[in-house]
Every structure is written in structure tokens, then in C-alpha cells.
Amino acid sequence: MTIDISLQEAQQIFFKVDSCLLTSSSSEVLIKRLLQASLNYFNTEAAWYTLTPHIPISSINFPTRVPKWLYAHSLFQTESIVQQLLNENPDGLHLLRQQKQLCILPTKYINRIDGIFMLPIYFEDKLVAVLNLGFKKDMLDWFQTMIPLLNQLATKVSLILSLLNKQDHLQYLAQRDPLTNLFNRRVMLDHIQNELTRCERYQASLAILFIDCDDFKKINDQYGHDCGDAVLQHLAYIFQKTLRRNDQAFRYAGDEFIITLPNQSMKDALAVSKRLKRAITKEPLIYQEQEVPVSISCGSATYIKDVTWSAEALLSQADQQLLLQKKVRVSTLTSSPLIPNPVCSTKQPSSVRHNQPLQF
Template identity: 35%
Template sequence: MAKTVEQLTAELNLLIENSKQNELIAKKLFDIETSVLSARSSEQLLQNLLDLIKKQFSLSGIYLLLASPPPISYLLNSNLQSNWHKTHTKQVSSDTLKQYHPENQPFLSNQLASYQHLVPAPLLAQAQSIALTPLTLEGKLFGSLLFCDNDPDRFTPQLGTFHLQQLAVKVSLCLSNVLIREQLDHMAHYDRLTKVANRRLMEICINEELIRQQRYGSHFSLLFIDCNKFKAINDTYGHDCGDKVLAYVASQLSELIRENDRCFRYAGDEFVIMLANQSFSEASLVAQRLCQFFTEHPMPYQNQQLNVTISCGVATSNGSQTMDELLKTADQQLYLSKGHQTQASE
């Protein structure tokens, strides 16, 4: 039977309305993509992303679910373990996440009684429907954006998911670019063996601290550290043991200093620690405490305890020295300290 003019008009109006809605959604997606492209870190990207999506699509809540264990090694780095991530993300087993995203498709539901293990309690209290949008990197499912709405008809299994799929692809691409950039930056500035910052980042940080001192008058100190009898350890136990010693020393130094202090691998078995707002006497006490710790805590190795000890030299900036001059002073103090230790042991 032929359609009436009224029916054709109604269908045309519906097509026009759907076209307008699609155009509006496309513009929102474009605005979101443009905004997050400028993010310089994965945390900044995710923070901006969640805020923008919640605002643009008038959601009652949004959350990030992350697969555990991560399917990609560089998702393990500290950038995904900040306070912001701990507040806005939740670890979900990889198998659980895959159940909701067969073939990496979005999942929608307005029957929330079965999903309390996914939705954080504060969001669940006001949510009537949810959408899970899969996020992939290198073809692997690593997370899901959880959208919550207080309208039970907002996300239902009957709803089309084309725009959610578009959003998932854009987010995954943007995040992939940022994470790769972060990974390259991390490789350029951190020592692969010891996991602490390398000499290149040390030079950047010390020069920044010198500029800060000239501008604000804040002082700082450096510790120049090396491992005692490191060559003998290598000769006796082998280079594999020597590598473990370096990793042990680096990890312990990093744990023993304050959060705003920095530990760097300078070269070989030498490390540098930058102590913010520490005078010479304060830095000397830190050096004594570090040396004492290693004397009292031998390194476990193959069912035995290795006596791994360190020596420290101290230099405090007065605002007029260069970085090289400070390091030279600390290095000289290190060898004076080693000389005193040799005399004391004789």
C-alpha cells in the first residue's frame, strides 16, 4: 500500500532529525578529539577525556576500567599509578573485561543489579543505565570507558553503538600516541638496569634546581655515591651478580630518600642524589644514614648475604657554582670519605 503524504513527511522529518543528531554527535566527538590531542601525558589525556565526555554527553558519571594484568608491558609504568588514576580507575580482570566486549563491541544495559562489581558505589547509587566502551592498544583490549546515566532508557541493548565505536577508536589512537611518546621519553631518561633516572635527566634536573635557586634563593645538596669494592664483587661472583648489586643499591637509595629528592645513575657503579632544600650538615646526616643502612643490610644473593656497602661525598650549592663544579666537589668529598674508611679499617 502506498504511503500517505503525512507518512512520507513524518519519515523525512525523522531522517532530518537523525541527521541533525548525528551531526551534533560528530561535532562533539571532533571537539573531544581536538582537545585531547594536545595532552602531554597519559594522565592529562585521560583526565581531560573523562571530563569532556561527561560534560559533552551530559552523563551522570564516567569511570575507567583497566585490565589486570595489563596486556602491554608499558602500561605498568608509574604514569598509570598516580593519585588521579587511583581515584578514577578500577582494576578488572582481563577475562572479565573480555566477557563484556566480545569482538571489541560496546556493551549496554539498564539492568544494573548484576554489575555492582564493575560500577563504583558512588556512581551506582545514581545510575540507571550503563555503557562500556572497549579501549584497545596494539589490537589488545586493555580497558573500558564506563558511562553511567540516571535515565534507564539512555543505554539499552537495543541502542545503536556506532558512535560509541567511533569514540573508542579515537580514544585508543590518542592514548596509544601519548603512551608511545611517554615510553620513548622514559627510555631516554631512565636507566634500564637500575630503573632510576640516568645522567641525561640528572643534568636537566640539577640545572633546573640551579635556576630555581638563583630565582628564589632555595638551596640544595648533592650526594656522590659509589659502591665499595664493586670490581672485586664482579671478579668474584660475575657480572650478573654485579648487575644485581647495582639494581639493589639503586632500589634501596630510591626508597630511603624523600619523594621530592631524586636518585640518578651517573656511570658504572656511581650514583648521584639531589636533596632539595638540604644544607651541608643536613645532607651529611643523610649520607651517614645511607651508608649505615647498607652496612646493616647485606644483599641476599644465592642463599648468602653479600656485604654491599657505599661511600658518599657531599656538596651544597651556594648559587654560584655550575653543575660540573658541584659534582666535582662531591666527587672529591667521596674520595676523601673512602680514604678515611681505608685508614679506619687498617
């Protein structure tokens, strides 16, 4: 059974799709909405992306990692096969008659669809992805009618992607530390304050770790500042690799890092601290064929019920614990409470205390 559609009806469908895409707040949202809109508004049996190993995913602006949802709806294929299929059918319409066409078809769709419309997505004149729309034979006429509008959609998506990518890049620069790729101090303060609000509202718990690298100045003096940068990058890598999904690491300033541990206690913070130290020992930093001695000290603080907290006060408590750890140079995290009231404490974190310029 075929579905007839007038030009006016087709234009109405694409108007809805355009409206959905134009309100995208980021490149990732755009790519996700395009997939969802294809399933909602087009008569397609399936929709998925084709990516090649050479496609620069970061150009679609996923600066930290490619989202799991994209991997779940994508198929990787060699660039030559994808480009050959696009060149053979410039209108984008393909009936599954050849083995090479099956190579871009996920196994789960082999018996469900008879044809594919390939919608190429470009960024800065370079092919970065292809959206595939799978259809049954009885929908061939529908897709043939839609070819001009689908090709217009491909052009619009590429233009919107280019604009959003610039916006994403500016937001990335405002939120991320360029050396370690961790969130910066500005984001950290907002994040901790939001976590404290959550704790007050839902009677939840929160622990934070205030971390710095032991003898960082000696490392810079002995191995050079490039090695010092490598140490900070290595620590950031260890933190991200070791922490839970809900935990978050931030670069505070210089060689100082903050880690937030939602729904965790002081005992949990102690366990995380030990786990991080073990991970650093297990995976040493090799710089210019030399093993660089890297270790960390940790201070902690936890949210206490019925006390009015601020992000700065919680950081001050953790910083005092860090000073204690640095002083006695022990490898475990103390769990003894501190006397100063978190509201009244005026002690500043070490980067402010030593009047050092903040580094992001």
C-alpha cells in the same frame, strides 16, 4: 527529563573531544584527558576506568609506577567478568539489572547511576582498560544516539595510544638508565641546573649526594658481573624506596649515583646519607642464596648564596667530598667546607677523572 540532540550537535561534541585527545603529549596525558573530557562533554554522572589484574599497565607506558590519580579513578575486576560484559553487549550499553554488572561499579556510584556505557581501550589488539560512563535513566536515549560516535571514539583512542606509546618508549630510552630504571646523566645535569636556577630566584637551598658502591670491582671479580648488575639494581631500589617524593636519584656512571635534595642543608644531607646506609644494612642483597656485602660512600655539596654555580661545579665539590670519604673510609658524611671556588674548580667527577667511558 530527556535531552534531545541532533547529529550535528553530537559531531561538534566529539570534535572537541578529538581535539583534546589528539594534542596529548604522552600516553598518560591521553588516558587522563579522556577521563576529563568524558566528564566535561558527555552527559555522564560519573566516569572511571576498569582494570583487571592481568592488564599490563606498563603497556600504557607508565614505566616507573602507575600514577595515583589512575588508581583513584579505577576499579579492579577479573578479566573474565569484564570480557563477558563486553561480549554480552557489543554496543557497550548496559543497564544495571544484574549483580555482575554491579561488580564493575564503584560503591560510591551505586545509588547515583542506572546504566553504564563501557568504552574498551586496546593496545596492540589486547584489551588494556575500559572507560565506564555512568548515566541516569533519563539519559538512556542520549547515549543510544551516541553509540556509533562513542564506538568510533574507542577506535581513535586505541590508535592514538599506540602512536603515543612508541613516542613514550623513545623518550624513556633517552632519559632512563636501562639497568636501574633511574634517570640518566643527561637528565641529571638538566635537573641540577634547573634546581640551581630555582635556588637563585627564590633564595632556596639544595644539597646533592655523590654516591658510589664500596669495593665494587671486588664484587664483580668475586661474584661475577651479573651480580654487579644486581648490586646496582638493589641500590637503585633502596634509593627510590627511602628518599622523599621531592628527592631524585640518578645513575651517573658505572657504580656512581647522584641524589638531589631540594630545600635541604648539609645537615639534612648527612641525615639522608645515614638513612640510606641503614636501609642498605637492613635489607641486604641475596644473590644466588648468598648475602653480598654492599655498602656505599657518600660525598655532598650544597648551594651557597651569592656564588655563581653550575651543575658541573656542584658535582665536582661533591666528588671531592666523596674522595675524602673513600680515603678515610668512615661511615659518616663530613660537613667541612671545601676551599676551591665552585666557579673556578676544574676537577672532574671520578668517571671523567679516570678516563672511563660513561655508562648509562
